[in-house]
Amino acid sequence: MSVVLVLGGTSEARALAAALVERGVPVVSSLAGRVANPKLPVGDVRIGGFGGPEGLAAWLTENQVSAVVDATHPFAKFIGNSAVTGAKLAGVPMLRLQRPGWQPGPEDDWHWVDSLDQAAEILPSLGERVFLTSGRQGLSAFAPLDDLWFLIRCVDPPAPPLPAKFEVLLDRGPYLLDAETALMRTHRVEVLVTKDSGGTMTSAKLGAARALGLPVVVVRRPTRPESPTVDTVEAAAAWVFAQ
Numbered sequence: 391m392s393v394v395l396v397l398g399g400t401s402e403a404r405a406l407a408a409a410l411v412e413r414g415v416p417v418v419s420s421l422a423g424r425v426a427n428p429k430l431p432v433g434d435v436r437i438g439g440f441g442g443p444e445g446l447a448a449w450l451t452e453n454q455v456s457a458v459v460d461a462t463h464p465f466a467k468f469i470g471n472s473a474v475t476g477a478k479l480a481g482v483p484m485l486r487l488q489r490p491g492w493q494p495g496p497e498d499d500w501h502w503v504d505s506l507d508q509a510a511e512i513l514p515s516l517g518e519r520v521f522l523t524s525g526r527q528g529l530s531a532f533a534p535l536d537d538l539w540f541l542i543r544c545v546d547p548p549a550p551p552l553p554a555k556f557e558v559l560l561d562r563g564p565y566l567l568d569a570e571t572a573l574m575r576t577h578r579v580e581v582l583v584t585k586d587s588g589g590t591m592t593s594a595k596l597g598a599a600r601a602l603g604l605p606v607v608v609v610r611r612p613t614r615p616e617s618p619t620v621d622t623v624e625a626a627a628a629w630v631f632a633q
């Protein structure tokens with residue numbers, strides 16, 4: 391089999407690369423280059439954008455790629471569009487691997503919004519001490535909220551504009567329920583903000599908010615273009631072998 395391109399930056403992408411390499415499939419994983427010190431998958435890795443769908447199509451042709459799996463994060467919208475259009479332009483089969491979104495339980499107090507701007511709009515009605523776990527992009531939405539205090543958790547330091555009162559916690563998952571509950575208690579958090587990232591690596595904060603009776607603002611996933619989609623690494627590996 392010729393090379394398979396895995397569009398990565400997620401734990402599923404790393405697991406898929408490992409599963410394919412183990413079975414002798416040549417894999418190139420692609421990362422955007424946003425994180426200073428990323429967790430690297432096994433197999434070959436390339437870093438940086440392709441230059442839109444046309445750039446991706448050219449790369450697929452030049453590298454004689456036999457299949458593309460878009461295993462990027464549910465909130466990485468632009469590369470999702472590129473994957474569908476670029477693969478079609480190059481005539482290469484393409485699959486989307488996307489983990490299911492999170493669902494609230496009966497004890498949860500979740501407030502769904504479409505964007506970080508909407509999250510910022512409703513925050514003052516929910517609490518004054520905010521645990522912000524939406525990543526370091528788009529934090530300017532919260533900059534005008536001078537009356538609120540934020541615990542901002544992200545992998546790399548966030549860039550201004552930021553709110554007036556905040557503390558930064560540099561960390562990356564996986565996180566555990568007890569530690570998340572203790573963190574939120576220590577910082578007297580009153581409301582949690584998260585994207586609907588899905589998966590188990592970062593879901594402990596939701597259990598902690600439930601245990602502490604705190605509201606959660608959940609940002610809905612952006613829409614992606616239609617494509618064949620699976621939600622497990624095993625199903626994605628089986629699809630690759632069927633090509």
Ligand code: NAP
Nearest residue numbers: 398399420421422439440441442462463465466467468469
């Ligand atoms: P995005 O808005 O969809 O991407 C912006 C541009 O970055 C794309 O148009 C593409 O540039 C390049 N790019 C994105 N992912 C790439 C990849 N895997 N390989 C090569 N180029 C890529 O994505 P984003 O939200 O900035 O996320 C960037 C990366 O971080 C993604 O790979 C994603 O899996 C990972 N990530 C994102 C989030 C999140 O919340 N957004 C969370 C965790 C991990 P060109 O148009 O030049 O090709």
